[in-house]
Amino acid sequence: MTFDGSSEQATTHRFPVVGIGASAGGLQAFRTLLDSMPAHPGVAIVFLLHQEKHESVLVEVLRRHSAMPVETAQDGMVLQPDHVYVAPPETAITIVEGKLHVSSDGERVSMAIDALFRSLATDRETAAVGIVLSGALSDGALGLKAIKAEGGITFAQDDSALFDGMPRSAIAAGAVDFVLPPREIARELLRVTHHSYVRADDTGRLPEKELNRIFRLLQTAHGVDFSLYKPSTVERRIRRRLALHKLESLEEYVQMLTADPVEVEHLYTDILIRVTSFFRDPEVYEALQREIFPELMRERPGENPLRVWVPGCATGEEVYSLAICLLELAGNAGYSCPVQIFGTDINDAAVEQARVGVFPESIVADVSPERLRRYFVKVESGYRVTKAVRDCCVFARQNLTKDPPFSRLDLISCRNVMIYLGTMLQRKVMSIFHYALRTDGYLLLGSSETIGNFNDLFGTIDRKHKVYRKKATQTRVTVDFDMTPPADRSEVQGRAAAEELVSPTQIFREADRLLLSRYAPAGVLINDDFDILQFRGRTSPYLEPPAGTATFNILKMAREGLLPELRAAIHTARKSGEPVRRAEIRFVNDAGPAMVNLEIIPIVTPARLRYQLVLFEDVVTPVQAESRKKGRRKTSGEESEDAGQVARLRRELETTREYLQSIIEEQEAMNEELRSANEEIQSSNEELQSTNEELETAKEELQSSNEELTTLNEELENRHQDLAEANNDLLNLLGSIDIPILMLDSALRIRRFTPGAQRTFSLIPSDIGRPINDLKLTLQVDDLDQMIAEVIDNLAVKELEVQNRSGHWFLLRIRPYKTMENKIEGAVLVLVDIHQLKEARLREAAE
Secondary structure, three states, rough: OOOEEEEEHHOOOOOOEEEEEOOHHHHHHHHHHOOOOOOOOEEEEEEEEEOOOOOOOOOHHHHHHEEEEEEEEEOOOEEOOOOOOOOOOOOOOEOOEEEEEEEHHHHHHHHHHHHHHHHHHHHHHHHHHEEOOOOOOOOOOOHHHHHOOOOOOEEEEEEOOOOHHHHHHHHHHOOOOEEOOHHHHHHHHHHHHHHHHHHHHOOOOOOOOHHHHHHHHHHHHHOHHHEEEEHHHHHHHHHHHHHHHOOOOHHHHHHHHOOOOHHHHHHHHHOOOOOOOOOOHHHHHHHHHHHHHHHHHHOOOOOOEEEEEOOOOOOOOOHHHHHHHHHHHHHHHHOOOEEEEEEEEOOHHHHHHHHHOOOOOOHHHHHOOHHHHHHEEEEEEEEEEHHHOOOOOOEEOOOOOOOOOOOOOOEEOOOOOOHEEEEHHHHHHHHHHHHHHHEEEEEEHHHHHHHOOOOOOOOEEOEEEEEEEEEEEOOOOOOOOOOOOOOOOHHHHHHHHHHHHHHHHHHHHHHHHHHHHHHHEEEEEEEEEEEEEEEEEEEEEEEEEOOOOOOOOOOHHHHHHOOHHHHHHHHHHHHHHEEEEEEEEEEEOOOOOEEEEEEEEEOOOOOOOEEEEEOOOOOEHOOOOOOOOHHHHHHHHHOOOOHHHHHHHHHHHHHHHHHHHHHHHHHHHHHHHHHHHHHHHHHHHHHHHHHHHHHHHHHHHHHHHHHHHHHHHHHHHHHHHHHHHHHHHHHHHHOOOOOEEEEEEOOOOEEOOOOHHHHHHHOOHHOOOHHHHHHOOOOOOOHHHHHHHHHHHHHHOOEEEEOOOOEEEEEEEEEEOHHHHHHHEEEEEEEEEEHHHHHHHHHHHHO
């Protein structure tokens, strides 16, 4: 199968852009790839090769292998399909809105391939393709991950690479879709870039029936219901898998998933992949260190740790970034506050990678040299976070929408997670965050996220950096830790709507509305700014919208004649804190002159927020009262015809009235007794409700504590296993070395020794922990303890030739004992057998 369409046809669609990064050995691989590409593949290729700054003939070399035009990339150049663009030496090249941007910024050049891939992912999204060819180090790994997270396609060269550092790092990061030799990469590239997913030819919705089957397969495998996630995100990941497997029908893909559990795992991983990096959005971390962290650390009771939760932590970069910022602040400002950061995610592989704390060398683009030196240790595969930082962080698998959360938290950092959740899950997650935070705790969201309609739960602290603070609520927020979702998305939506319709809160609210509309006077609820928060009843006779800009200010909406008395009454009520009544206020409405009674009732919430309830009561005018009296006289006039009959009826009426009065008194007595009984029952009911709420709160706290203990236990088990493995490795290493080695602590007590040292120094296992001065060593050396102390103090290695009691010669080497954090905690004594060498020298000297 070949693709050789015209460029004109390619430009009618959004054409893909292929970013290719290479270093040592990569030029040969790229030439092979170009040899296999047609003249009109319908894609633009941007090639970046690590090379020193000198006059380059790279473009001329590549033109001999390419059927497409090959050009040197220039700043501002517009990308065109069927062209190859080559980055100049020692430059960084990025893509913004279809244009190339070339710069020679030293910091960006150091990881130029990552910068290219990240910009490509942002600019082209699903039409982005990233390829890593031969090269050392790890540039390109994080960039490929960004392309994959945005829905693009990624390649890496297989073992045909002359230097496998870059391809191997990308594969280890889980960022590669195809691992192939260059010729196969070219063939697969042509196929993938002509799929409808990459070309965005099909933007319609996927069939609901097949989607629900996929959701059930994922839920069965991992217990996560993706039908509650944003449909656009999930469907884009599914379309991506279709493109990778050369499928156009979702039904075919469902059959593949049913038959292949491995593909279910790949789809699950693809849906969960997230773009993350160290100190992403640096200004956010600066704001935290400047405003939020000092307040959290200041005046903490006792030794209570500062508790932070990072749900959706992915591979842990954000968790470690927060830990580093907190440790920096604690060290610089002299705070002695312990730090405890929980990182959770539903991706087991990501959590395990975060727990190890090893990251590729390309993090140098995100981490400053000073932080890299203080908080990271160079290892073979990149950089590892130091033990001091790792000890502050606990990682665990957790489903944010299902498992119990942590509690009594000072800060929750949930950045770029909410954008993947549907409305139902967002509502649930926000209530969970409100429960998990302590009073006045902080919530940090991503740059494209807000609290939405949850202003009653969180107040805005820093709108620019998305920092919010928990609000106290009058009623306890309901938190459901467990959600057992139904089988498909339509059923989820139907159940959510039904629950809202039959909710007891909704029924009570509707009953209150009906009673208020029939029997209560019209009124409005206003705040301290005179803004109306709620209308109650029919208020149009007293208030009307003013002309001009729309407003809910009651003073601007008051009818003619109401304003002076209304303003004065509200002011008096606020000042005194008592209800204020104004009677028979004359005003004008649409029907003409009228009268109204005003009553202002102050309301103060537990959070010290002030509101006022303004009530309007109609006043019956004298004309209306006179008309009613005349109507009653007309009715009673007919009974005055027979005076005797009236007198008799009056006596009967008086008797009946006295009888009814006695019955009424008895009834009132009974009502009083019933009222007292009812009050007792209500009091008991309130106590039971209070007890029930306390029990529910205790239950939720126990669930949270149990989850936290489970997480800590899992972390301790993993650390115990790591320590056991390290200890076993150390014991086997020392046991296999026949060189006498003796390790001492800072107090010159024996820590460990090899079997050779046991024979040479005549040691026994019980000597561990004893000061070296207490032992009678076989070596003839003076002031050994003083020399060891000098090594510990000066960090200078000492070497001297010594003899044992039998005259055997050794070279004694004393080195400082260093920890992973470069602290000196003792010394290491090594004896090298030089007896034969010494005798040979003595013989030579004698001759």
